[in-house]
Amino acid sequence: MKIYSHEKQKLHHPKSYFSRGKMRQPQETPERLTELLKAPQIMGLEVTTAKEIGIEPILAVHDFDYVEFLKHGYEEWMASGEEMGEEVQTTVYMPNNNSGLGILAKAAKYQADGSAPIGKHSWTSIYWSAQTALNAADSLLNDQTHQSDIQICLxxxxxxxxRKNSAGGFCYLNNAAIIAEHLLQKFQKIAILDTDMHHGQGIQEIFYDRKDVLYTSVHGNPVNFYPxxxxxxxxxxxxxxxxxNxxxxMPHGTDxxxxxxxxxxSIEIVKLFNPDVIVHVLGFDVYKDDPQAKCHVSTxxxxxxxxxxxxxxxPVIILVEGGYCIEKLNENLQAFLSxxxxxx
Structure with missing residues (x-):
């Protein structure tokens, strides 16, 4: 088992979160990673600092103009000459019939909702989040000894x-899709098993017309629930x-x-597909006391x-994604690792 992370993922620190008609306290904060990193330390497990794999695997999934927006949008926002706040954030959502002339139009085109603001250091964390995931994929691509059968990415x-060209739901680059596409250089079939509280509509959309990547998701009923x-x-x-796909x-309130x-x-579907590699999107937001939970999973x-x-x-790559009951992330990850x- 190998665990990967990178300290630069802590630099992204959202200040705004607009959801369901009002501003809310941001939940996707740097403290989440701080708490997650405590679990392997307590258990005596080594965490490997991710190395840079590069931008090419990201551009194999996401549109170039969208990645440019994530990378340079903050600079353009601050250089606009207008008083627009300290983060790229929009209340105009217009992905279609939008030429993207000006940073406000780009935000309207590339930000799908009010939960994915872009601050001064956001791109650095977004990039290193993807690189952390890619380290696990690269390990499998280069592994001749099967020492990388279980890998965890914090x-x-x-x-x-x-999505291919938009941010939302606290997400910017689709790590599961990026590494699935990257793994297809060597492997024939990839299964993505998603047990986060929310449905991963970005993964679904990216692979919706393909049979080389299976996507199966257990999540809260999306009627009046994100996405x-x-x-x-x-x-x-x-x-x-x-x-x-x-x-x-799950009905809300599922035990x-x-x-x-x-x-x-979902696991029976994965077995039937018989993939070469499994990517598990793990969300601790199914925990019973999580502010996003609509079900009741115990530690x-x-x-x-x-x-x-x-x-x-x-071989499985586990991407630790959702989970916003910060005081329980350490304990819950320890349970999973055990x-x-x-x-x-």
Whole structure:
């Protein structure tokens, strides 16, 4: 088992969060990574500092103009000559029929909602979040000894809501999609197993018409719950990708038993697909006391989840994404890691 992270992921520090009609306290904060990093330290597990892989795997998934916006949008925002605040943030959402002339138009085009502001150091963290994930993928691509069968990436900001050309849901670059695409250089079939509280509509959209990447997600029912426009059972894929997108939306208030009933169904789909590599999008926001939770998973439940993923007996890259009950992230990650280490 190998764990990756990078300190520069802490530089992104959102000041604004506009959701459901009002400004709210940002939940995707640097303290999340600080707490996550405590778990391997307490357990005596080494954390490897991610090395730079480069921009090319990112551009294999995301539009060039969109990546340029993420990288340079803050500079353009501050150079506009207007008093517009300290973050790139918009209340105008116009992705279509938008020529992107001016930073306000670009924000309207590339920011899908009010939860993904861009500050002075955001791009640095966004970039190193993707690089952290890519380190695990590169390890598998170069591994001849099968020493990299389980790899964990402590990443922020998260990625599964990011579309090819827009940010939203605290996400900017779609790490799961980036590493899945990167892995296809060597492997034939990749399965993305998403157990975050929210549906990863960005992953779904990117691979919706393809059969080389299976996407299966267990998440809260998206009716009146983020991302609201995707994640329903009838969304099965398109063209040759039909049947390779499987959603398991949970009724709000689902207990731990119900959560694992859905997870088990998702795992059976993965087994049937028989992938070469599994990418597990792990969200600690399914924890019972998380401010985003619509289900009730206990700390011990994360140990159970880890055992189920390990039992698939495939190379797996685990992307730690959601989870906003900061005071429990350390404990919950320790439970998950103990499930991976367990000999049971």
């Amino acid at each position: 990443t922020r900001p998260a990625g599964h809501h990011a 609201v426009v995707a994640g329903h059972e009838h969304e099965r894929g398109y063209g040759e990708g039909y049947g390779y 499987i959603n398991f939306p 731990e038993t119900g959560f694992f009933n859905h997870v088990d169904k 011990q439940g994360f140990k159970t989840l880890a055992k189920k993923v390990k039992a698939l007996n495939k 499930g991976l280490i367990s000999k049971d």
